[in-house]
Structures are given as C-alpha cells and as structure tokens.
Amino acid sequence: MQSTKSDFQVTRQDFGLGGEAPVRVQFSFLGDYATEMTDHLGPVIDVVIEGQTFHFLLDTGAPTTLLRRSRVKNMKVQEVPQEQYDEKLKRLPTLDNRMYALTVDRLQVGKANFAGLIYVIDDQKLDKIKAPKIDGILGCDKLLQKLVYLNFGRQELVFYPLSRERSSLLKELDFQVGNSREIITYGQSVGRIFVETALNDQVSEIAILDTGGGGSLIVTPGLNVKPQGKQKIGSLDGVDTSQVANITVGLQGYSVALSEVYLQPEGYDTVLLGMDFLRHFELLIDQKKSRIYLKPTDSEVVVGPNLPTRLPAPSAIPIQRDIPYWTERVSLLYYMERYSAALETLSRIEKFTVNDGMAWAMRGYSLWQIEKRAEAASALKRATALLPDDVGVCLNYGMLLIQLKRNPEALAAFQSVLKRSPGLAVAEANLGVVLVELGRIPEALPLLEKAVQNFPEDVSAQLYLGACLVALGKSAASLIPIDKVLRKDSDNLFALLYRGQALYDLDRDTEAKDTFEKATKIKPESAYAWTGLGKSLSAIKENQKAVEALNKSIQLDANNINGFYYRGYAHYKLGNYKMSYDDFKKYIELNPKKSEAWEWEHYSKSAYYINKFEESVMAGEKATKLDPKNASAWYYLGLARLKLGKKKEASDAFDKATTLDPKFRAPKN
Secondary structure (H helix, E strand, C coil): CCCCCCCEEEEHHHHCCCCCCEEEEEEEECCCCCCCHHHCCCCEEEEEECCEEEEEEECCCCCCCEEEHHHCCCCCCEECCHHHCHHHHHCCCCCCCCCEEEEEEEEEECCEEEEEEEEEECHHHHCCCCCCCCCEEECHHHHCCCEEEEECCCCEEEEECCCCHHHHHHHCCCCEEEEEEEEEECCEEEEEEEEEEEECCCEEEEEEECCCCCCCEECCCCCCCCCCEEEEECCEEEEEEEEEEEEEECCCCEEEEEEEEEECCCCCCCEEECHHHHCCEEEEEECCCCEEEEEECCCCCECCCCCCCCCCCCCCCCCCCCHHHHHHHHHHHHHCCCHHHHHHHHHHCHHHCCCCHHHHHHHHHHHHHCCCHHHHHHHHHHHHHHCCCCHHHHHHHHHHHHHCCCHHHHHHHHHHHHHHCCCCHHHHHHHHHHHHHCCCHHHHHHHHHHHHHHCCCCHHHHHHHHHHHHHCCCHHHHHHHHHHHHHHCCCCHHHHHHHHHHHHHCCCHHHHHHHHHHHHHHCCCCHHHHHHHHHHHHHCCCHHHHHHHHHHHHHHCCCCHHHHHHHHHHHHHHCCHHHHHHHHHHHHHHCCCCCCHHHHHHHHHHHHHCCCHHHHHHHHHHHHHHCCCCHHHHHHHHHHHHHCCCHHHHHHHHHHHHHHCCCCCCCCC
16 A cells, blocks of 8 residues: 655646646545456545544545444544434445444545545445455545546546636646536535446447446446356356447547456446546546546557447337436436437437426426527426426526516516525525516515625626616615626626616716726627617717717617617707607607606607697696696796797796796796
C-alpha cells in the first residue's frame, strides 16, 4: 500500500491541457489495481477518518460509503439515530438491517475533505469482495462532491476543488463522453456515474463506471454472445463469462476489445464497466456539469467512428414483464441529455404505461428539453392527474406554464403545490412571478420579498421584485433588487428596462435616457426600449430625437399605445399639432377605457390647435370628468366651447380653471 501524499502541484500539462500554469489540486495515490479481470480488484486508497488511517476501495459504482464494523472501535464519531435511516437501508440492495450509520465531520483523502453519513458493514460481508483486506468502500456520495481526476496508469487520484477556475479548465478538454448523475435520496446526495455504451456495435446500453469491479458485467439480451466459461464474482458463484469484440463509449468512439467479461447473472439489470475497461483511460468526472471525460492512455484503445446514436436497446428483454427496467432506462437517457432517445423508449412502452404518472412526467420533461413546450404541457398535465400528491411534477408543470404564458393555469398549479406543501419556498417564488404577470401586484409583493430572502442569488426573484415595486410606485426601493441583477449581468435587458422606468419615475431623466439607450443597443428590436428612450429624451427637452426614437418603437409594434402617446407629446412640444393630434387620437382608439385625465387633456389641446373644436370639447369634458381639479383641462375646454359659440358653457369652464389656478384666466375678447 502506497502512502497518501498530503499535498501536490500538477501543471495544466498534466491534465493534457498544455501550458505550464500551475493548477491547485488535492492529491492521493491509487493502490495497485488488477490487470487480470478475474481478480475483481479496483483502486485502493488511503482514507483518514477523525485522525485514523483506513484502506478504502475506490468504487465509482457504489452509491454509498461503507466502513468495516471492526474498525469503528475507539472512533469519536456520532451514531445516527436508527429511526432516521431504517427505511433508507431497506432500499439499498447491498445493505441490511444489522447496519447502522455514522455522521462523519472529516473524511480526508489527500487534502480533500468530505463530510456526511457513512454506513457500517459487517466484516464478513466486506470480506466477500475479492481484494486485499480493505477497511471500507468510498462511494459516489463522497466522490461526486469534487471534480475527480483518475489516471490508473500513473496511479494518481486528484480532487480538484469545485471553484470558478473549474470552468476554464474544462473548456479546453475535448474528450467528453458521458454524464455523471446525482440522485437526491436517503436524506443525502448519492449517485453513480453513467455513460452510454455500444456493445459489439449491435445494441446500445447505459453503463455504470465501476472502479470497484475488476471485470465488466454486460447485459446479454439482444447480443450474439455465447457463454465460454464460469467465474466467481464476490459472493456470486458460477457466473458465465465470454468475450466481446468491442465495447464503445463516447463521442470519439473509443473501443476496447475484452477477452473475458461477465454475463449478467439473475437479478442484475445494469451494465458495469470495470477496471478491465477503465484501466486504459484517464478520467475526469465533473458532477456540477454532469459530464465525464475520458482520454486513452494506451494503444489498446481504438478510436472512432463515433458512438452510434440510434442503436436499438436490448430487444430480448420483455417489455411488459420488466417495465421497471425500461422506465429506469428512460430516466437515465434523460439525465444523459438524450431526450429524443428517451422519447423513443417511451413510445415503445406506451401501451404498458398509459396510467404510469412518472412515465408521463418523463415524456413531458423530455419534450420540454427539445422545445416542444405545448406537447410537454399536455404530458405534464396528465402526469399531475395521475400523481396528484407529487409536488415536484406539479411544480415543474407550473414553471412550464409560465413559459407558455398560460398564467391562470400556472396560478392553479402553484396553489395546488402550496396546498400540499405549505410554505414551499420555490412554489411561493413562482406564485409571486405569476401574480405579477396577472397584474395582481399587491399580492405578489410579499411573496417576492420572501423569495429574495430564500434565494438571494436568484436573478428572476430579484427581477420580478423590482418590477413589482416599480408597478407599485416604489421606484427608489425597486432600484435595490434591479441593480443586484445588473451587477451579475450588466446586459440583462429586462433589468435595464425596469431600471430605466424607475429612474424616469424618479425624474432622473438623463440617467433614464442612458439606461434605455443601452437597452436599445442590446436588443434593437425591443419596442419597449425605444419607447423608454423616446419619453426620456422628451423629458430632457430633446423632442426631435424623441420623435425619431418613438418612430422606431411604432415601426416595431404598430399597436404600441405608449409609443403613440409619447410621440404625440413630443410633437406637441415641437408645435407639430396635426401630428400630435393624430397620435393622441390613435392612442385613445387603442386604449379607450384605460386612458387617464391628462391623456384626454393632451388630446383636447392638439384638437384645439388644428381647429377640431368639437373633438376638443369631447376630450376636454372627458378629462375634467376624470380629474375635476385639472385647471389646464378646464381652460382648453373653455377655449373650444368659445370657438363653438357656447359662451355660457365656456364662461363656466374658465371660472373653474381660474378658481383652481389664477394663471388660467378667460381671454379678454
């Protein structure tokens, strides 16, 4: 057993990236691994738990981390109360009710630290693994907390911290092959590492990378593979063995011929790629991006052609008898981003899953990913009917409905979620978004204020809170969440539009103009951005430029009511009364029931200046009815009545205007 190295520096060249810039890593040696498949031995590493050193099998095929019972003595660790994990243990096939769990604060490999649950297993069970005596198994529940680099030829295990540097590291890698998958279950994050695999170029399967297995275990239905001998795998006696011409993985079509593989015994339904296959590669596993990268290390790997994308699944597995196999395959294809393949599989089993809510949910999720949103909504609607208590499905259905602008239905979905799970933060946040879209701003505000506390980094929550505050006239307060969004994304169009409106409402017109101007550069086809720029230019008395901006907004949207209003106002200020009249009239036609007093007032003035006195009177009477204290509206109503010879009515209007504001006096003649 090699000792663990406590710290190490490798260069980018060591990752196959080129260049000499150092990369900070947390390093450990791998123990000797098997070159003979029948040895069933994977990498063994040194693990330090609470100051004691243990020898663990590194097992990417295991979802959980296990520790030998006899090694627990004298360890200062906290045992987890039995009621917290009894049910979890029953769902793990390799575990039993004699086991118990420990809470570990410091499990150390090299300088990489892990925490969480580990399970204690009887010595006899662990000894069934055909390996030098090991103290435990390090599973994916710990491994996938880091970026993992494995080089079996050089006997290196490197944990690269999941930091900002990680993204630039991965951009330069070009040997992507598959997906890592995290499963939130048993009260903790566990998982396995999956790749899509072609077997003898005949069928496709989804395989688990299994560094804990010396030999690969393959599914036989649909393959022309005949048993050629028998071997023992752990506690399984007499497992058939054979050979395969090639096992292929990855976009580059990496193939390896294996002279001895295990054929799937009774009770197993998963392909495992063991050390007989993996020892030919270096691996980089990135859980955060759900990606695996392989790179060949020897000449036994044949490159290309690419992994076939439409190979059939094993045809000899009876669909009706083994629906769980097929539904699990759908889930794996989905998590591997093979959405079309998932939908093809769902079509094969459709008549057997008509009332299977999760099958409908996976159909909906897959359709959603390939932008078939209306079809996805139909599938998820069916799933929610079949799974009325599944909060996750209903929540996703609601979020899809938001994207489809089907806000009343989205409202009902989120209300249903909150009825089953009161106070669920993500449901409350999305309910707030829907209420904003429905114009129910006062109801949305407390939900969105709570959302930004629960999800302080969530851009959508901050953005909708800002929009909510702008709509409520709380413009100064709205700038706080809006500016948070812009600090993360300075080109966020909607944040710029809401910020521009808030600044305009605060009479910070030059800042509003600059903000809207930036929005027009980011999205020149945004009518709203050009409208905002136009009204801001008019507010700083640049009315000719305002007209030009508003012309663009109306060209982009012929029914842009605000564009017509603000252009009419700019024309009025320029003395273009006929153009002003046309715009105000169009605005009123498009918005007759929602027009405000001051909008009718401007219509009245423009009509007056082009001698349309009857329209001026009509508009003036509307304005004064909506706002009896509008002195200017009363004054122009008086002028228009006077032109029509209605002297008494004109005198009454002038009297009211003068009473409200002495500067509006009746004309002397």
